[in-house]
Every structure is written in C-alpha cells, then in structure tokens.
Amino acid sequence: MYYEPKIKEECGIFGIFGRKNASQLTYFGLHALQHRGQESAGIVVSEDGDFSIHKGMGLVSSVFGENNLRKLKGDRAIGHVRYSTTGSSLLSNAQPLLINSGKGMLALAHNGNLVNGYKIRRQLEKEGSIFHTTLDTEVIAHLIARSREKNIEDSILDCLKQIKGAFSLVLLTKDNLYGIRDPYGFRPLSLGKLGDGYVLASETCALDIVGAEYVRDIKPGEMVIINSQGVCSIQYAEGHSAFCIFEFIYFARPDSIIGGQNVHLARMEMGRALAREMSAEIDVVVPVPDSGISAAQGFAEEKGIPFQWGLIKNRYVGRTFISPEPEIRDIKVKLKLNPICEIIKGKRVLLIDDSIVRGTTSKRIIKMLKEKGAKEVHFGVSSPPVVYPCYYGLDTSNRRELIAARMSVEEICNYIGADSLTYLSQAGMLKALARTELGFCTACFDGNYPIGKGTGKYSLEEGRKCCGV
Amino acid sequence: MYYEPKIKEECGIFGIFGRKNASQLTYFGLHALQHRGQESAGIVVSEDGDFSIHKGMGLVSSVFGENNLRKLKGDRAIGHVRYSTTGSSLLSNAQPLLINSGKGMLALAHNGNLVNGYKIRRQLEKEGSIFHTTLDTEVIAHLIARSREKNIEDSILDCLKQIKGAFSLVLLTKDNLYGIRDPYGFRPLSLGKLGDGYVLASETCALDIVGAEYVRDIKPGEMVIINSQGVCSIQYAEGHSAFCIFEFIYFARPDSIIGGQNVHLARMEMGRALAREMSAEIDVVVPVPDSGISAAQGFAEEKGIPFQWGLIKNRYVGRTFISPEPEIRDIKVKLKLNPICEIIKGKRVLLIDDSIVRGTTSKRIIKMLKEKGAKEVHFGVSSPPVVYPCYYGLDTSNRRELIAARMSVEEICNYIGADSLTYLSQAGMLKALARTELGFCTACFDGNYPIGKGTGKYSLEEGRKCCGV
Amino acid sequence: MYYEPKIKEECGIFGIFGRKNASQLTYFGLHALQHRGQESAGIVVSEDGDFSIHKGMGLVSSVFGENNLRKLKGDRAIGHVRYSTTGSSLLSNAQPLLINSGKGMLALAHNGNLVNGYKIRRQLEKEGSIFHTTLDTEVIAHLIARSREKNIEDSILDCLKQIKGAFSLVLLTKDNLYGIRDPYGFRPLSLGKLGDGYVLASETCALDIVGAEYVRDIKPGEMVIINSQGVCSIQYAEGHSAFCIFEFIYFARPDSIIGGQNVHLARMEMGRALAREMSAEIDVVVPVPDSGISAAQGFAEEKGIPFQWGLIKNRYVGRTFISPEPEIRDIKVKLKLNPICEIIKGKRVLLIDDSIVRGTTSKRIIKMLKEKGAKEVHFGVSSPPVVYPCYYGLDTSNRRELIAARMSVEEICNYIGADSLTYLSQAGMLKALARTELGFCTACFDGNYPIGKGTGKYSLEEGRKCCGV
C-alpha cells in the first residue's frame, strides 16, 4: 500500500520532549513523514539551553548521517520536512528556523499557510524588521520576538491573536516544547506518549515508528505546553473544525489515524461510495498504483467485480535522464508503470484513482492500456473535481493547471480518452467520512473558504526578487 | 505491485542492435531490470568499430547521467546490472567487460554462474593467462580469445563447448550482437523487435519499456546472431529446460512474461494452490508487502476470505542510520512496515509471503502484529522450504543462513512466533506453474542438481586475496 | 612568491557596479582575494531590482561553477570570502547577507569586527529583533532597517554613528553600491575603475585580475556611493589612520599596494631592518617558504650573505590523513617542507620567517635542519613578538596560543631549539614602513588599543549555543 503523493506538497512536523535520543527519534519520525515533503529536512535539538541545528536539501536519509546525528545532542527536539508552499526552493527556506531573540533562543517548524502573512510582513518591514527568508514561519518568529509581553509563552499567545490562516506549529524554547493548531484545525497535529516523554507529529504513523502511544489530536485553537512537569493545554481561541479533506483523499499515509479514522479504510469507504453512485458495465477494477489502490479495493468489494493488478509500478524511480528524441515518446509513464496484458486484454477496464490534476498522466495510462488490448477503459475518481485553488497550504493554487477548473467532466473524459469518467459526489464523499468526528474544509471543491482567500501567496513577481542558496 | 527482492541477487542483461539511440534505450532497459541488481551498472556501445564504455557502482540512475550517455554513441549496445554472485563488490568486477583481443574488440555481459569456471581459470593461469577480475565472464572472454578457431563466431562456439553451468550471455563484436542461453536454460533471456532493430533482455518488462515487441525466449542451448542482415539462430547444444523456479517465486518482475506465463498471475496461482493445501481458520489474509501480495490475493480469492492491507510499506527507504541504543529495538522493521490496527485487532490473521530466508524479519512482523492486537497470526509461504544451496547464480549458497536448512517446519514456526506455519508443497507449486511450457530446476528444494555442484563459487579464502577498487 | 597565511583569518570583500558580467568579474576578484578566507564564499548580484545570491562552504572555485555563475545575472554585485573571526563555521554565517527590509532589498559584506556589536545585538533583541546568524554584519543590517531615517542612505549613515570597531563594508541596494571604512581604517578597501564601471576590493590584486585601474584607497571615516551617475564621497566621520600592521607583515598578497606601498617590497624592507639590528655570524640565509621569502631576500641583500633555498615546499598539500603511529612522528612538517642537504650541511643557517605563533612548526623545522647536518640554526623574525590579542578582526585572540605572550624571547629560543632568536624591534618595523602614508595599529605588540577592547568576541559559551548549518 502506498502514499507517494502525486502532487508534491505540504510539510511534516515533529517534536519530542524528555527522551535521551531526541535527535535520533526525530530522524525516525521525519522518515515516517517523508511523504509530506521531500525537498528539505531539518532538526533542532536542545540540551541545557544549548541549541544545535542541522538542515539540508533532499530526503531525510541523505540530509542526515551518523556524523551529524551524533552532534545533535539533547533530550528535546523538533524536526521538519518540506515541500514549498510559500517561498522558493532554497536552503535558506528550509526549516526549522532557529533564532536568537531577547526572550532567548527559539526554534520553530510550521505546516500551513497564513492568509495575512504577507500583510504582517510588510508592516514589520515598515517598522524596521529584516527578513532572511520568504517563510511565514519567520513572520511568526518576529511577532513573538516583538511582542510586548515579557515571557515567551505570553508572547506566543500574543502572536497567535494576530496571525490568520492554516497553521500547525511546533516550537522549542529553552524549557518548553509547544504544539499549536490554528482555530480551524486545517492541518493535522497529534500528541503521543513515549515512556516519560511526549511526542508531537503531523501524523500518527510518526508516533508508531518511535513506539509512542497515540494520546489524542491537538484541538483546533489549542496550544499544548510540554515540559518536565508534563503536558498542559490552553484553548487560546474558539475552535471550529475545518480539516483539510485532501489529507484523507491522498496526502496522509494510509496507516495514519485522523479524527479517530484510519486513512486507508476511509479511502476504501470512498471507493465504496463511488461504486454506489456509478453504473458502468465493467469486467475488472484496476487501480492506478499507488494512489488508487484503497478506493479500487473498496469499489471492487462493493460492486462484486474483480480487483486486478493491471498496472505494475517500478519501484526504482530516480532522476532519469530522457533525451529529447521523438521516438522516445510516452517513456515517462512507462518508466513508472507497465500493464499486465493478460489482465486487461479484451476487457472493459475501470481505472480508479484518487484525483485528476492535470490529466496528462491519466491520458497516457489510458492510451497505453488501449494499445495493450483493453476493450474499454473507464475512469473512476474517488473524490469530486478540484475546481478552486487552496489558500491554506496546498500546492494546487495555480488554477490554470487544474484540469477541472477549465473543463467540464465530459471534456475531461474526451481529453484523457476514457470511455466514461465518473467523479465521486461531494455529498458521497462527506458521507463516506461521516465516521470521523471532524468538520471539513471543502473549498477546493465548492469555493467555500472558511477564512477567506487572503494574500497568503507571494506573487510570482515577489518570488523572483530573491533566489539562490 | 512489487518486485523488490528480499534477497538481493543475480544480474540483468540487455542488448540492442540497429537503433540510433542504442545507449539511451539500453539505459531504459537496465532501468526496467534494476530489480535484478542494484550494485553496479554498465553500458558498452559501438559505432563503426569504435567501442565506448561507462560503468560504475550504484543504481542505473546514479551511474548514468546526461553527460556520459551523450558520449556513448552508436547503434548497438549491451548493458548489465549486477548484484554479485561470484567475485567481490568491486568496480573492477562491474560488467560489461570490454576487452581487446586478436579477434578484435569484444564486449560481454553475463547472468549466471559456471560450475567449472574455477577449474578452467586455474588451467588458463597455468598456461600463462592473467586475470584482472574474479568474474566468470573473464573466463569466457579468455576462452574465446584463445580458441584456435579463426573467426570470432567459431571461437564463441568453441568456448560454449567448454563451459558448464548457468549462463545467459549477450556479446557485442564489431559486426554482431549475440544472445546465448546455456543448454539447461537456467537463466531467462528474451528476444524482441523494435522497428528494424532487435533487442535482447533478461525479462520482457525491459522490452516493454523501450516499446519493443516480444518475439520469443531464446531457447536452452541456442545462440542467436543479430546483425544488419537480421537474426539467425544456431542450436549449439541439445536443450533441456531446467528453468530457475525462483524467477517465478520472487526474482522476476510481476509484469514480465516467462515461458508464455505472466509472473504475477503465476504467483496468484501459487497462492491459490496454498489455499487448497491449507485449512487454518482465519479472519483476514494480509500480504507481507510487496513480496506476498500476488499470492495473498490468489489465496484470498480461492478461500473466499477477505484480503486486507494490514501492513503498510514506507516507500522512502534509503540507507538509514540506526544508533545502537537498546531502546531503539525493532526499528528496522518499523522503518519499512507499519500495521493498520483496525484491520488486525482481535483478528485471526494469515500473513502470506513468497518465502522465508533467515526468519528474522518474519519474526519481527509477527511480534509487531501481536503487540497491535492480532488474536492469532498464522503464516503461509507460497513456495516450499529452501533447504539446499544454489550453484547456478542465486545468492542463497550459504547454507547456514537458510533457516529451513537448519530447522524443521515446526521449529521455524516456533522461532518466528507464528500460531501455525504452512509451506506450499513442491507438487502444488509445480502444478501451479503447469501452464508454462517449461521444465524447472528445483534443486534448492530437493537437492536434485541438473548439472552437479561444481566448484562454481570461490571459497572465502580465495575471495580475500583480491579486494579493493 | 607567496601569500598563504600561516594563521588562517580575516575576510575579503569585493564590489562592482556598471559591468555586464558582474558576477563573473566578482568571481575572479574573490579568487584573487582567496588568501583572505578559505572557509566560505558568496556573491550577490542585482539586475533591475532583482537580487540573486549564491554562497557555500569552501574555496571560490568549488563553491562556484558554470551553472550557478550563469544564474547570477546583473551589472552590479558584491562578494565575500571568509574565515571566521566571529561566529562559528556555518553556512548560515557565510556572507554576503541578503535581506528584505521596509527600505528594500539590501546585501552586505563585511571585513572586520565591531567592539560594540554584542552590546547592540543584546539591545536590539530586547527591542524585539531576531537574529539568524552570529555575524556583526547582521547587527549592521538591523540598524539600517530600524533607523528612523527614511531613505536608505541616511539610514546607513545613522547606523555608522552607532557602530564602533574595525569594519570595511560593501553594500548593495537597488540603485547603489556603497564602500565604507571605519574611522580608524583598520581594514583595507580600495577603489578601482573598469571602463565605465567601478570596483571596490580589499586589496589591489583583485583590481588587477579584472583589469581595473587603481584609483585610490577609501579613506578612514569615508563612505563612497557608486551608481549610474558615477562616484561620490561622504566623509561621515573624522578619520585617524590606525591600519592593521599585520596586513603588511603577512595577510596581504605581496603584489598588492596599500597606502601607496607594495607589500613585497615593504617586507623586504623589514628584512633589511632586521639585518641592521642583528649581528649573528651566519653562512646562509634560508627563508621559511612561503612566508619568510621577502624578508629573507631583504636581509640577505642588506647583509651581503647568500640567500639560499634550503627548504623546499610541497605544493600539493590537501587534507592528508596521518595515522597515529609513533613511528610517523614529524611527518606533518615533512609533508610540507623538505631541506636541501647540500645547502645547509655544515653551515650556520639563519632561518627567516615573518612571525612565530605557537612555535611548534618552527621547532620541527629546526630539528629537521639539524638532523640533516646544519651546524647552527639561528632564527630571525621580521616583526616584533605578538603579545596581545586583537579585537579588530584578527584571529589571534586566544592568548594562550601566542607563544610570545607566555614566554620570554630566550625561553622561546630554547623551546624551538634555535642557536639564537632575533625579533625585529617595533621601532625598526615602523621605520621600515615609513614610506607609506599610514598610521598603524600596533596593539598586538604593545597593547595600545586605539578604540578599546570592547566585547567584540562572543564568549565561547555564547558560541556553543548555536551550531549547525
């Protein structure tokens, strides 16, 4: 089973307090969260008030080795894996941030996107602040440092009053580890217990890997403070659940539990819902690996039609050089996927995937299946069409790239060359997720933005002004 | 679906003739054969009698980049990916070999193991030959160069009379590409057609990736000669099919076709056969991903018991540094696999895998499932116990590592902590593969070695005498 | 002739305005300044208000390649090479700094050390500023951004009123390139003209390499503003020349001109002065290559005693692994230097060097010469004993490492095993440099600190609090 996201995006955060090997455990935790960001990785560890940091571009396993892990000594740490949502792909934009302030050393790691980040930044610059990165995280750091509150906790609370948007945060100070979710709980954050220590992680799979016991999710509008006395909680704002539904559709790992619901089983449920909404006559259900597997299984069970591995995925996909020769067309999809003829030949195939972004890969897969002898290729998507951009931390904001924002379902069907195309309805999807205790943000499907669009993204023009390491 | 082999082993070979971008296509072909060897990769290309070579340690995508592919110009090429079966892990042992001889330049790539390689080498050394590598391939090169036959083709045939063992070979001379299988056809080799050109590959998935049409398998005891006139064939020895059954059990990619049979479907058939031989009362069938998936699906279908993803595999497994702390026990298996509690809790689970080698991973998985609440964990293996070492190119020769060579089935069951353990019978396995047109080598199960054990492996002592780049 | 400094230290800065290939020329300029810092290198370039940056750890030639130079487009740039004097050896401490502020983008590169940097930083932190680095340069950036002056030029001048210490600065804004020296002119900075453009550089050898014509040195207390209108100058503070005399002793390249005086000829003059102050009976004058060559030549000429290459330096000195075996003693000095027996055998040798820091190398050289047959080995140093630490940017601050701070000249002579040891007197040194138009800082010899000691260095304790990339 699988969870390599098709659209690379988002971030993963991790924090730990009160465990001797804090950096080693954070390293494992980031490894389990690798699917949430492959661009950069970083760890800040602290011991007796001394902070050490290591970060770099690339996967967790290439950024960290025995040598730099050995140097990261301490019993408390935070970590971050990243794919950029704001700011460019630069080392200077890697997280965590570690800064000196009048209130002491402060390390921050952030998953999400502020809708008023740009506005606050401009105001701070006017007042004489300087910025080294294009991260919202640096805005948060400034607000904490400049707060008139004297102690750091009150300063953080002061900052939380000012920022608006999607944010799950872990912060490390000399004495405390903080875990914070925004009042709408757009992004996930879970609390676990490991012996005498505590763990915070974007997903429960990162609790599992370090052997921590899942305690509960941090609530929307909640801040937990972890130190040698234990955990205490402050509800700093009224909470309204508007959890990002795409975490269930494809971001989260299938083995994670969110809102009390296992993700893989939720996806199977969405497959079942799709089956109930759809009536095409088909011989075989084939998942697009890995993203369509759970839904395809649910679909097949619900309909009683055989689930078959009609497409095989090559596990060895590194950076592959492809010369621009005309005769090497379609190689891109072939480097990843190969059909099994015996399974699809002469059959009416239903391909299942969790979503369609630009449609180019879907188009190539369908062409390949038809060339190999499929009689018909139908396409089922276990979520509704993505029509609206996300302003809360998902990298689907460029509306021109979203095929469903430009074409009707019928047009998409023609474009990808399918014999039919069925999306799961929004109502069906929400019903499939009813077992969770969560409210959802469905803005990307219906345009209902819980907290407005803001100016959360730097314009391209802005971005161009600062590039390099 | 998957094909990362648990036991790293074997080699993959590829050859192409008559296509402008020979090195680029070979690169794609090796990419598709990457599962057959991750230790080193190499390509020899030829144009107008000029030969160019590039090889290196590591994956195909890291050994080859735009720069060195651009330099490999020509319309004919051979390539090789390798995990050592003989010789040590050295760059000097990477293939193909490219040598100067009195009969012209000669490039060779070899998959297999000679049982009389060591004996011939000693004889050649006595007669004044010198060896740079510990490869059987170099023995073959010497025999060709020293043959009293004048042209290279007769020299190759002369060599084939002298060597004994498992070998699939591709050879490139100034004018011809040769594809050869030993008289027992232990190792696979397929022929494909791509436009006016021809392709040879260890598996058909490598024909698929370059868009070549599958023509047929090279026959045991056959040599094909490919040049600008087309293909011709010489049956240089009487053929007896003794195909390595482990290619079907786990080496080959599920999308490959061998002996007319798709590998994934063959594995499902083995799962069905296991289901017919087994009667344990279970609630859910869970594959060990990725190796047990096909068999688990066949088993579940045959028995009518639900197939469920009880174990999730992390796709990001690089070299991970693990500090030797006692509290980080069991992390090795957790870095790769995580259970879904909802699926296994309180259930009688049947784990399915394709084989058990040392038993340590199986033991850890079962422990993890029980800790997460599985009521019972039974273990089904879709092949018989591996009791005897392989002398024909498989890296299972160290008998002390094979758990089934040391313990009875009952003892293994106790060791891995399963509630029951069932292996597929040899008869059941052969019946499941009856649809292929092949005879099989089953020596690793029953000790019936078709061509003896030979002295095919260098002793450890030998190996120590030459190490380094 | 040579200028690899024995004590690695300091920084080199470079700026250019109005030349199409600004980054390529800055790269050459930094290459010529490489002796001033081998730890990190960086370039910021600007075009139409867009700023690009690239920096990294290591030599200029390894940090910059064709690819990243090509991306650095613009007609104005600043660059920096660094060996840390404050802050630890981290990428985040590499310069130039490029920051966003309310007054626009600002890039800064700094050579020197502020004596009130730590105090200002603490004050800024109290007021809510956050710091990403441990660099004085970031203090300067904050002061400019927070100034109540509205335009950036007035803000810079406002900042210059507040900082105290040794600083030569180049700054790049959207429209202007600034070159600034502190009121005492501790560190060098020269102005050159290249066609219609202008160049700023720590040393004139960097003007030479890009083909710029030397115009003049920036004056103590002067700021020059370079833009499309040309150059204008502001004497922002009264200037008093207190130039770092160690630039002449060994920092600067022998081909540079400072204060109207070529450095190599100044060093020869110091050798002559030493000759006049010394009366040992010797047969041959041997320089310690490369640092003692100029002085040895001056000494030999003045005394009429033959100058001879008694020690040969190996040019290939990379990082050499030395196993800790007892029989491999003295290998460290042998990897660098080897005597010519014919020159020193039976002779009374006078070794000449520009300074003695810890004395260990001098001791090993003398031992080696005696073993090879030198009758007597005398030692002449072309500068006075370094007794006091530097607070203005030189890395000799750890007093325990300075042998002359712990021992008398006689004790040093015994320690290094010389038959006699003579240092140049401070008066003799100043007389030898009389031809320059400069006043000098001689604090390291006599403890007369022109602007006090300040708290310019972070304590070790401070340094420990932030380490990593």
Next chain:
Amino acid sequence: MYYEPKIKEECGIFGIFGRKNASQLTYFGLHALQHRGQESAGIVVSEDGDFSIHKGMGLVSSVFGENNLRKLKGDRAIGHVRYSTTGSSLLSNAQPLLINSGKGMLALAHNGNLVNGYKIRRQLEKEGSIFHTTLDTEVIAHLIARSREKNIEDSILDCLKQIKGAFSLVLLTKDNLYGIRDPYGFRPLSLGKLGDGYVLASETCALDIVGAEYVRDIKPGEMVIINSQGVCSIQYAEGHSAFCIFEFIYFARPDSIIGGQNVHLARMEMGRALAREMSAEIDVVVPVPDSGISAAQGFAEEKGIPFQWGLIKNRYVGRTFISPEPEIRDIKVKLKLNPICEIIKGKRVLLIDDSIVRGTTSKRIIKMLKEKGAKEVHFGVSSPPVVYPCYYGLDTSNRRELIAARMSVEEICNYIGADSLTYLSQAGMLKALARTELGFCTACFDGNYPIGKGTGKYSLEEGRKCCGV
C-alpha cells in the same frame, strides 16, 4: 621553490618492504611524488599472501582517506601516481595493476614507455591473450605470466629480455619486492633503507618524507630483489646511462638528488651557464614562478644583476570557470600570475624560464609586463629548444605543439613579443650537469634516439577505440 610541471606528464612509483604501516608510508611517498602525476593514484599492499588494492582518479589526498588506508593492511606495498603517456585517462588505466596468474598474484607499477609495446601486444593478441587496458604495464604482466620459466623471478628476467624502451618498474609478488631499471636508465629509481625495511622510489624526496636513508640509485640494466633476507641485485643486461635530461630541467623536485646531484643546484648551474652565454643589457632578473626560479637565481648571481620577484603566483588555482566573453581576455594568465609594478616599471627585464613549450603563456606574460610599464622584456631559457618528440615516456610527442619544432629562435622571439630570446646551448647544459655521474638522453634537442623511435605510442585512431569508465 617549486616543481609544478608546466607540461603535465610522466608517472611516479614507490615500493616498500618490511614496514608495518606499508600503505600509510606508501601514501606519504606518493604524496611526495605527486608532481610526477596528478591524474590517478593507487596502492597495492600485501600481507601473508593476501593482496589488497585501492586506486582512483585524482590527487593522492582525494583518492585515499582514513577508511581505505585502514583497509590496506600489510608490511609490503607498491604505489603509483600517473599522468598518461600511453592509453587514455581512464580509471581502468590507473596503476598499479594487480593480476592473478598461474605463478601467483602479481602487482606492477611502471614509469616509462616501451618502444616495442604495441608490437608485442599485437603478437600476444594473436596468440589469444586479452587486454583490459591500453597500458604497457599489461604487456609486461602478460609476458611474465606466459613465460615458460617456472618461477616468477626467471619469468620476469625472461620478460625483460623481450621488452625494449624506457621503464622503471616496481613489482610485488607474495614474497618479494622487485625494483628494475631499463638498460639505458631513462627513468629514475632510487633505493633507500628504513630501519629493517627497504624503500624504492622514483625520487629521493619520497625517501625523505618517510624518513628513509638514501642508499643508491638502481643502475641501468639492474634488478634488485628485496625480501625478508635483505636486498640482492642482478645485472640482467649491460647498462648504458642515457638518463632523461628533462628530469633535471623541470620534472624532478628541486630537493631530489639524482646521480649524486641536487636538482635545484643543478638548475642554478644551468642558470649560471646561460648567464655566461648571454650578453643582453638588463636591469633586473625576474623568474617565471615557479619553474624559472632556480635558474634565475643562478643567472643573477653569475651576472651580478639583481634577482627580483616581478611576478607573483596565486597559490589557489583550482578549476576556474571562465565565460567566453571577449572582455575577459588574458584572464587565464592573470588567474595565476600578477606583476609587481614597482619592480618592473621602466626596467629592462630579463624573464627566466626553464623551457618554452607552445609559447602562449610566455607571450601573455610578456604582454602583461609591457602593459605594466616594463621598458624591455628579454627572455632567457635555461635549456635548448625542444625540437624532437620523446618516445620514452615524456608527453611532448605531438610535434605540432612544440613551438621550436615549427619556428626558428628569431620567429619564436617575435611570436612571444620579447625584445630578445636566448636559449642555453646543449654544450652549456651538459657542462652544467657534468658533476653528475650520468650520461644523458638528449634526443628531444638533437634527435639522437638511443634505442630508436619504435611504435611506442598508440596512434590517435587506436586510442579512440576504447574510452569510458
């Protein structure tokens, strides 16, 4: 003082027997011989009949690190540094060669060039031998392995009867270390003693670095056998000294002793000889650093004209990227050399160098000096014009590149823009070297080839046929 060769060429060899840290000492020895080859480096070490090898492309310090040195265990070793004279720049052509033969393991390292190597290779290929490299060393290995003599020593002697050319060799077998020079002694090889052990090295500077005492040079036509019994010698052929005079002109390190003569002092002597043959009126003698320093010093002393550092060399010369802009002309020489104006302005300058190869650098230096104000620039070369190619291991074989092979002295003078140009006469050079006990090969000056031209070099066409790794 210096020894970075202008024309990169040749090889350096090293051998040691009977010292515990054989690989570490070989590493130091190769470091001292680095000037003889920067392309690749390798070490073979042996212990109790087990051989280990490590080799790679690049400098000794980058090929070897703590890890691979630690693995190279044994009390006897040979090493090699290389710049290609035959064969292409490939890892497979790095030395030493380590081969398996019927007479046991054999490691070889070779400096020189066989004139009948190509012919023997063709003959061996005809007889069925295969070649992996394009090295003469492999020809030697084949001849030893194929000899009908039974023991390895007689086989080596048998081989020595057949090969013709320039060769200094170190060979390592299970029991013995061999040191061999060809009958004309073209290439150097010295013997040293280190405690109970023995050392062989191309130059005595490599004996010095390991602390070995110089014993004597291996004689032309001599083979020494070193083992646990000590050293014994076989004069396998009548010796005639025809030592490569270019070792004295610029190959060898100035601190080495060859034929009883220190190289630096010999070069000074050549400078003096040039002074006696030349009468130009000049004000100052300026060496081209580093190659012209010794001769310039001798010249200046003989003539009583001041020696001055008019050109300063930048020690940091890595691979520098130079964009192909027209305005960056002459940057290549400026990256290496910068004049001191005060020394050359208005002066009649005599530049001294050890040779002129293509003349382009000389031309650029003279232009630079004139631009900086030199009144006249004369050029003195401390050796005769190189007119004929070398067939004995020097990389000057491409006659079109040798300016003196195409132009008269007057034409060269015009081409490089000098006011006069004087070469040392051949008679003057030989007289300057009269103190050595050696006869010299002067073929590159006068075309008198002691053993003919042979077919020692592969034609370009040949070379093209094998490239890669």
